[in-house]
């Protein structure tokens with residue numbers, strides 16, 4: 001069952017805060033027995049980190065159905081986009097928080113690929129944000145440049161400077177996810193799926 005994953009992305013933390021916050025979260029997760037400080041590269045499939053924390057003695061408390069043994073938990077620090085599901089690099093749609101209009105990027109089920117022309121402004125905005133911490137995309141409906149971190153994305157696409165990848169973990173328990181968010185002190189986005 002190693003090809004399932006659960007992910008929690010902090011969508012508010014800044015690049016500067018992400019490192020210290022990651023350390024505090026690891027301290028908390030170790031204290032709870034969910035993970036250990038021991039690192040392993042086994043079954044960590046993150047694109048940006050190659051090892052994670054070995055599950056702790058109480059890992060089962062974090063999941064709703066502990067029916068299989070999980071792999072390590074990778075902590076991903078740094079501004080990036082995170083994708084769920086089959087790992088497309090584009091969001092299916094982006095919703096403008098100013099005018100509440102949805103820009104369709106992948107026109108399912110007509111198409112399984114992003115419309116490059118539609119996606120380009122978002123891709124550029126994300127690249128600028130990764131580089132400098134600021135980036136925006138102009139909404140084609142209202143014409144307003146909206147910061148890339150304020151757009152609402154389709155499920156499975158999130159921007160953030162801190163993410164926790166629970167590789168091979170069964171679905172996380174709702175109360176654990178709520179407590180996790182409280183410890184972070186920020187809004188989060190959760191992904192799960194097979195890859």
Ligand SMILES: [Zn+2]
Nearest residue numbers: 096099139142
């Ligand atoms: Zn708009």
